[in-house]
Amino acid sequence: MLLAALSTGHKIGLAVVALVFISFALTSSFLAPRRRPDFPGKNGLSVFIIACVFLFASMISAVVIFGVESQAKGASAAVTTTAGVTVKATEVEYKITLSTHKVHHGVVTFVVKNAGKIPHNLTIQGGKHTTNIAPGKSVKLTVTLKKGSYTLYCSVPGHRQLGMVTKLTAT
Ligand SMILES: [Cu+2]
Incomplete structure (x- = not known):
């Protein structure tokens, strides 16, 4: 270290x-x-x-x-590289809203709130995901992102197709 x-x-x-x-x-x-x-x-x-x-x-x-x-x-x-940045993600049926779609590459913590009425999760395509989050609850997901474009979606069957998908770019 x-x-x-x-x-x-x-x-x-x-x-x-x-x-x-x-x-x-x-x-x-x-x-x-x-x-x-x-x-x-x-x-x-x-x-x-x-x-x-x-x-x-x-x-x-x-x-x-x-x-x-x-x-x-x-x-x-260190604020951006070690401690990382925080991205808020709010999920409802059937939409994911991010506080930002552009972050500096490195450690990123997603604070995912399920503001909907049924369970949702946040899944990074090809990477980590949260557990299914109960309505009204929040879960944190910390990842290290390399430069690139990432697709974030809810992997509960059918939800991505219904619109729970968004993009995030790490620069
Ligand atoms: Cu969902």
């Missing part, structure tokens, strides 16, 4: 820190003992431990700092 939220710049920064850490670990475990058979030795050991702790700490802080930074930067965008 955290890594996915990082921007490219931050990922490069993290990779550099990770590379330093890895090369230090490899160098100290393979190269140093060859040159100095008594490695790490009495004095060397404490230096080695300090270096280890320091590098580990910088790696952790790099993750934390970069992570916090990108979360702060993404905060405004």
